Amino acid sequence: MARAQLWTKDFIVGIGLNLAMSMVFYLLMTSMAGYAVARFAAGEAAAGFASSSFVVGAVVARVLTGKYLDFIGRRKLLIITMAISILASVAYMLADTLVWLFAIRIIHGIAFGAGNTAIMTAIQSVIPSSRRGEGTGYFGTATTLSTALGPYLGVVLPRAYDFPMLFAASAIMSIVAFSLCLIIRLPKQELSDYQRRSKWHLKLSTLVDPAGLRIGAIMLIVGIAYAAALVFLAGYAADSGVPAAASLFFVAFAVASLVARLFVGRLQDVLGDNFVIYPVFAFNLVGNVLLAMWPTMPGIILAGIFVGLGFGSLMPCMQAIAVKSVAMARVPVATSSFFLLLDAGSGIGPIILGAIKPLTGGSGMFMLCAGLVVLGAVVYTFVHGRYRGGRPGREFLG
Structure with missing residues (x-):
């Protein structure tokens, strides 16, 4: 029996999208605390929150995204969240107070959490069920690459060119991700009767x-x-x-x-x-x-x-x-x-x-x-x- 095809165009595009999206996360996570200290003379606790507030936004987004992802549409949500990621990357350069920096980090985290949940879910509809572990492992290589490249660039770019170049790199990665969202084609997901009935029921079991x-x-x-x-x-x-x-x-x-x-x-x-x-x-x-x-x-x-x-x-x-x-x-x-x-x-x-x-x-x-x-x-x-x-x-x- 022939093995189900794994390396389709959409699977390859999905790997590229995951890489670009993850690069933004690790690029900024590594350097944001240092930026808060250098730009706003933030204390240790505030500098730490400048970094971790992104995760706060991501956690909030993940709670709701799982329930409403198929109502919004997986590809549509990817496009929306990557557009927000572009705007947030540019907004870092305009933030003139620490409070604004926190706000942008949380909004950016929400966009990342929703978009990352969307691509991690959507790619499973592209991977054949008989090759689930293999396909998920290959897909995860993008995240692995970003854990090395992101922190490296997060250290090198501010030292060589100052922080605006770091935010420019984040915007470029977000633009790449946005472009790939326009290319990828994902199978349409039919809503189940249970999903339709429980759409506005915010019970723990639906979240x-x-x-x-x-x-x-x-x-x-x-x-x-x-x-x-x-x-x-x-x-x-x-x-x-x-x-x-x-x-x-x-x-x-x-x-x-x-x-x-x-x-x-x-x-x-x-x-x-x-x-x-x-x-x-x-x-x-x-x-x-x-x-x-x-x-x-x-x-x-x-x-x-x-x-x-x-x-x-x-x-x-x-x-x-x-x-x-x-x-x-x-x-x-x-x-x-x-x-x-x-x-x-x-x-x-x-x-x-x-x-x-x-x-x-x-x-x-x-x-x-x-x-x-x-x-x-x-x-x-x-x-x-x-x-x-x-x-x-x-x-x-x-």
Whole structure:
């Protein structure tokens, strides 16, 4: 039997759209706190909120987008949100007070949260169901690339050309994303009777999906651990006498993630979720232990490889599980629920770990993150692994 076609024009365009959209997120997330300090002399707390307020907007958007996505239309919402992203990128240059900067960040976050939920949901209608894990993994390579390129440009552009060039780059990426929204063609989604009846019912069951929350809870826990590397690794590496190791960690992370995603999704489709997920947790655990115990140049680079194989592979694998766990009509809500908790981990992780770090030191903090990875594996076992994590086509009761 011939395999279902995966590499269609719309799938390739979707990968490009995801890359451009994710680049805007990581480009600005890395540098916004520094901009708030440089431009408005913001204190530590205000500078932190200048960065995380984007996530606040994204979380709010995800709650409602899952329910109303198919009423608005997936392609239409993508076009609207990317147009807002262009305007927001330009508006950063015009903001003359810190309050206006916060407002623009929240609006930009809302646009990103809605648009990202739309493309993450829409691409599942383009991927053949028999190649769900493989297709989701390939699609996620765009996000992986952006985690390396975005922070790199977020540091280099302000140093070389000042912050207006950073916002110009954000606007250019948003224009690219907007253009790709006009090109992509997505299957029309028919609304179910339940969706029509519950359109204006803002009950919890219509805003979030239990399967998306169950799998998303795993990403919340493990996402807090990854937030430690995103936010605190640069300082930890500098304190350890190897400041250059932090940037090389993310290069190693991106390369390892890209390599893993070439085959991890296909293994998941053929051999089952558990065959892939438990090794992925093990790799992530080893990476965090290396950061805690061996903060040298080779140790941090090696940790980047293991975390890339681990956390870098975990997100697309878990998203594929969340999508497979629900009926097609519930995919938008399940997707928004999944990313809602992933965003929450990214948002609260730096706050929690920042409070703990003075008590534990950097080494103790990363060892705590290793414990969070173990906790994530335990939660996975209880919510999915021991019931439906085995080889496709049969239940796994081990």
